[in-house]
Amino acid sequence: MKIYIAKEAGFCFGVNKAIETAYCEKQKTTVPIYTLGPLIHNNQVIDRLSKNEIVSVDDLERLKPGDTVVIRSHGVSKEVYDYAESLNLNVVDATCPYVKKVHNIVQKHCQKGNLIIIVGDKNHPEIIGVNGWCLDYSIIVSHPDDIENIHFNGKIIVIAQTTLMYDVYKSILNKIYDRFKDVLVYNTICSATSERQNSAADLSKDVDFMIIIGGKHSSNTKKLLEISKINCPNSIHIETKEDLVMKELKKYDKIGLTAGASTPEWIINEVVDKLINEGEGILMHDNSAMSELMEQFDETYNVPRTGKVVFGKIVMIGKDELIVNIGYKADGIIPRKEISTIESFDLDKEFTVDQEIEAVVVKKDNGEGNVLLSILRIQSKKDWEDLENAYTNKEIITIRIDRVVKGGLTAFYKQIKGFVPASHINMRFVDNLKTFEGKEVEVEIIEFNRKKNKLVFSRKNLLKKQHEENMNEAWSKIEIDKIMTGVVRRFTDFGAFIDLGGIDGLLHVSEISWGKVNKPQDVLKKNQEIEVKILNFKREDNKVSLSMKQITTNPWETVEERYLPEEEYDGKITSLTDFGAFVELEPGLEGLVHVSQISEERVEKPTDVLEVGQSIKVKVLEINKEESRIKLSMK
Numbered sequence: 009m010k011i012y013i014a015k016e017a018g019f020c021f022g023v024n025k026a027i028e029t030a031y032c033e034k035q036k037t038t039v040p041i042y043t044l045g046p047l048i049h050n051n052q053v054i055d056r057l058s059k060n061e062i063v064s065v066d067d068l069e070r071l072k073p074g075d076t077v078v079i080r081s082h083g084v085s086k087e088v089y090d091y092a093e094s095l096n097l098n099v100v101d102a103t104c105p106y107v108k109k110v111h112n113i114v115q116k117h118c119q120k121g122n123l124i125i126i127v128g129d130k131n132h133p134e135i136i137g138v139n140g141w142c143l144d145y146s147i148i149v150s151h152p153d154d155i156e157n158i159h160f161n162g163k164i165i166v167i168a169q170t171t172l173m174y175d176v177y178k179s180i181l182n183k184i185y186d187r188f189k190d191v192l193v194y195n196t197i198c199s200a201t202s203e204r205q206n207s208a209a210d211l212s213k214d215v216d217f218m219i220i221i222g223g224k225h226s227s228n229t230k231k232l233l234e235i236s237k238i239n240c241p242n243s244i245h246i247e248t249k250e251d252l253v254m255k256e257l258k259k260y261d262k263i264g265l266t267a268g269a270s271t272p273e274w275i276i277n278e279v280v281d282k283l284i285n286e287g288e289g290i291l292m293h294d295n296s297a298m299s300e301l302m303e304q305f306d307e308t309y310n311v312p313r314t315g316k317v318v319f320g321k322i323v324m325i326g327k328d329e330l331i332v333n334i335g336y337k338a339d340g341i342i343p344r345k346e347i348s349t350i351e352s353f354d355l356d357k358e359f360t361v362d363q364e365i366e367a368v369v370v371k372k373d374n375g376e377g378n379v380l381l382s383i384l385r386i387q388s389k390k391d392w393e394d395l396e397n398a399y400t401n402k403e404i405i406t407i408r409i410d411r412v413v414k415g416g417l418t419a420f421y422k423q424i425k426g427f428v429p430a431s432h433i434n435m436r437f438v439d440n441l442k443t444f445e446g447k448e449v450e451v452e453i454i455e456f457n458r459k460k461n462k463l464v465f466s467r468k469n470l471l472k473k474q475h476e477e478n479m480n481e482a483w484s485k486i487e488i489d490k491i492m493t494g495v496v497r498r499f500t501d502f503g504a505f506i507d508l509g510g511i512d513g514l515l516h517v518s519e520i521s522w523g524k525v526n527k528p529q530d531v532l533k534k535n536q537e538i539e540v541k542i543l544n545f546k547r548e549d550n551k552v553s554l555s556m557k558q559i560t561t562n563p564w565e566t567v568e569e570r571y572l573p574e575e576e577y578d579g580k581i582t583s584l585t586d587f588g589a590f591v592e593l594e595p596g597l598e599g600l601v602h603v604s605q606i607s608e609e610r611v612e613k614p615t616d617v618l619e620v621g622q623s624i625k626v627k628v629l630e631i632n633k634e635e636s637r638i639k640l641s642m643k
Contacts, residue, residue: 009263009288009289009290010261011265011280011284011290012214012262012263013266013276013291014204014210016206016266017266017271017276018267018271019271020104020198020269022081022105022269023048023270025104025105026048026081026102026104027047030043030047030057030062030078033100034061037076039061040063041062041077042077042078043057043063043064043078044065044079045082046064047062047064047078047081047102048223049222049224049227050222050223050226050270050275051223051247052247052272068091068097071095073096073097074098075098077097077098077099079100079101080102081104081107082103082104082133083103083104083110083137083138084133084140085141086140087140104170104198106198107138110170110194111137111138113167113194113196114126114165117165117192118143118146122163123146123158123160123162124164124165124166124167125146125147125148126147126149126168127148127168127177128148128150128169128172130148130150132169134169134171135148138167151180152179152180155180155183155187156187158187160188162190163190163191163192164184164192165192166181166194168194168195168197169197170197170198170201171197171198171201171227171269172197173231173234173235174197174202174205181193204228204232207266208236209236209238211236211264211266212238212243215262215264216240216242216260216261216262216263217243217257217262217263218236218240218242218243218265218266219244219252219263219264219265219266219279220236220243220244220245220268221246221266222267222270222271223247223271226269228269229267229269229270230245232266242260248275248279249279249282252279257283257287258287265280265283313372314369314370315368315369317368317386318366318381319334319365319366320333320334321362322359322360322363322365323339323361323362324361325361329341329342329344330342330365332367336379338378339378340367340379340380341378341380342382342383343380346370346380346383346384347382347383348384348423349384349425366386368381368386370382370385391424395421395456396456396458399453399456405421405450406449407420407421407426407428407451408420408446409448410445411445416429416430416432416433416441417430419465421463425461427465428451428464429464432465432469433467434468435468435472451465452469452470454469475510478509478510482508482510483547486508488543488544490542491540491559492508492540493537493538494508494539495507495537496534499534501517503528504520506538508540508552511552513542514551514553515554515555516553519556519557519558520532522557522560522562522563522595523595523596539556540554540556540559541558541559543555557596563595563596564633564636567597567631568631568633571638573628574628574629575627577627577628578623579591579593579623579626580592580623580624581620581621581623582620584614584618584619585614586603586613587602588603589618591640593638597638599628599639600637600640601626601641605641605642605643606618624642625642626640626641
């Protein structure tokens, strides 16, 4: 019987922290301390805690003022904290940091009025606690069909129980994305949970029998059992070594072993010892004497071990592969998929025969007697290190946009594939994302997870910073009465907006000319460059008032110098009333021809003899500069 232990098994960080916190608090006092609910879902650990006077209670009312109560890693609602404070209890918070993060998320979005959907078990203490931080107004779902009953038009926030299986979360998320448009998803599944689940899945594929150790009420232990049974139907759940039936196990050659996050190391060791002593088992692990012996043999005879970095020369360049001499009896083969992630990558352009390269061994034998190598995996490691530095130091990097996919665009930093959400490609909504395909753009990294190969870029964040810098520079140039050059960008009924180099100012229709302007389009053209004067501005409101006419002289200021009484001038009729006609002598300068001054003959109505737009000769009778009036005569 060979015994294999999963790479990730037993206590997670949150549970371990809670137990250490409880023991630490007990050392401070000679009286018992309490935990609100079982500290972990493991009866054996609870018994040990109880013997050390760390007692589980379900009701705070049982405690007296001054007693110490430890909040377990599952966390509780805000209402419980407030209640404990009202009872004058000494509260020690051992809530798992991952769960605490979820509390902060739901509280923030609850205050904003967003709908919160929690994916998980509504009866689990963690979910009960989380729900309390959004005033119990969340919707808790555990199956994709639950989404059908939700009706909401606003923003939806989605979080998950930290111990949830990712496949379950993904199936529910797909349903949410199908039904709603404005969705913000937080992947709050604990990395320790996913690591244990992935480790259990991997091990269960290679063994004949799987043993999952953990408390019978432990949610994450039950999930490990479900996952293991997919690959290994012979999977069982036990709490301690006493649950093992050795005569049933002896018929299996390979036995795998994993444990839930609530299982301490001493329980795991007891199970392993029983398998070794009573089942004549052999513990198999990477540091075994056999592994060390094989490594020494490989080094001595230059056998290319998996994961070993080798150097060689290219001896042939094929259409989809490189053949490399690595100084071994067999050649090294590097297929296209182990060279580049870029489909259009041209091997002939990038490599030459006799070129020395560095590669890593993927397999000692690719099935045809050759050694399977990879350049990509070495380069990827370096690229990931560069990306991690850029993310940590908030550096700007250049990526190449690949193609449009659901929700955004895929992009590459060298050989590493990432994602640009549609909302992060530009500051404003982009109707056609395909215009970015094939382009190189500068971005920031907003999400980085090397273990999950997750990389999310934002061009919008960078553009925002650049825009703010441009705006600050533009505002520094704005001064009242300053004359600036701007470009006409768009029109409204009441004026035109002028680009002053990052800031749009309003040129009101009344400030375009001293003369009457009905529509700004009558005088200005789009993209026309003009000079304007700053009349006023309010930076806090992002408003600037402009004038064109005030750059020129008001015609009324010099009217007496240019127009003389009893002299004749050309004019154009701009409007007709019952008492006369208004005549424009030049833009901004109008005079009135009274009805009695139109003709020697009696005129009843000006409209009987005159038309708007008609050019006429007039004589100046009187000028009143102070009141901006000119009396004119035709007769």
